Amino acid sequence: AHVYKGPVKIDGDIDKYPKEWRVPLKKHRGGAAVETNKTEVVLAMTPDYSSLLIGAICHETQMDKLKADCALKDTFSIFDDDVVEIYVNTPERSYFKVVVNPNNVIWDESTDATIVERDTLPILWNPGTQSAVKKYADRWTAEIMIPTRDLCSKPPTETAPWGIQVGRSRFTGGTGGVGYSIAPADGPYRTLNKWGDLYVK
16 A cells, blocks of 8 residues: 555545556456456555545446445445445554445444444444445446554554455446455455555555
8 A cells, every 4th residue: 555645535536546556356266357447545644644545437338327226325226336446454454344336325334342242342433434426428437545543553564464355346247246455365355365465555
């Protein structure tokens, strides 16, 4: 992750981040390489490490048919939509999951026992996630800011990294669901031992 030193304004504009920070997502479950409807992500942190910033650029050839029906926060039907999914675990906590669809609806949950005990249910974890979505003729973008206070008391380093997975699930066009991810697992996104290492550069 890079340290983003500009003013933090969550507005869905990914162009505020340097283009060289963008990482292309790969085909998640076997098959051919991604040729169309490519996805790029940016991973960054605020200078005080209080928030994790994720930007996703989801290229789409059928924007007029974009699958986005869920309109209510923390509603399970979001997983039938096109979404960006983020998974994070840390040396202190088991994994957290944040999902955003093209309607800018958020799903956020914690699987960490300490956090679940505090909040009663995994889905009742509400850390103050902010997101914004923009739609263009050939793509949609999502910018997400996740406060880190529940994730870990220390920023990620090369010797003590956080686990990271960022995926895009695409249902537009009646594909039956295609997955792209930063760390292809050839299985569910939550396959922890396949995740990448996140640390501050």
